Amino acid sequence: MRDKRRIKRILKLVEKIWNIYPQQRFGQMLTNYAFYPLIHENEIWNAEDDSIERKLKNLLHSIRLQNWKTRLQKLKPSRERKKANKGDKHAKSKKRIK
Numbered sequence: 001m002r003d004k005r006r007i008k009r010i011l012k013l014v015e016k017i018w019n020i021y022p023q024q025r026f027g028q029m030l031t032n033y034a035f036y037p038l039i040h041e042n043e044i045w046n047a048e049d050d051s052i053e054r055k056l057k058n059l060l061h062s063i064r065l066q067n068w069k070t071r072l073q074k075l076k077p078s079r080e081r082k083k084a085n086k087g088d089k090h091a092k093s094k095k096r097i098k
Helices: 005-020 026-034 036-040 049-097
Strands: none
Touching: 005 026, 005 049, 026 049
């Protein structure tokens, strides 16, 4: 008999992914983000739940990693701007001294 706890685990993963893409309809979200490779290879019918659970976990991990990288990229330019502005301030003060 299959472990009944798998249902809650898998549904929690689906919920987390769907909350990232709330604009998607349920079937759209599953097709586009969760099961795309399985559907196109017609493996969805034979896929074991642990395999699907693993794919959902990997998807969630990659989404979070991508979001983290995006946030870092947004921070990076502001840090570079601050450094550039500091350089400009020093250049302006040197011009005043001369």
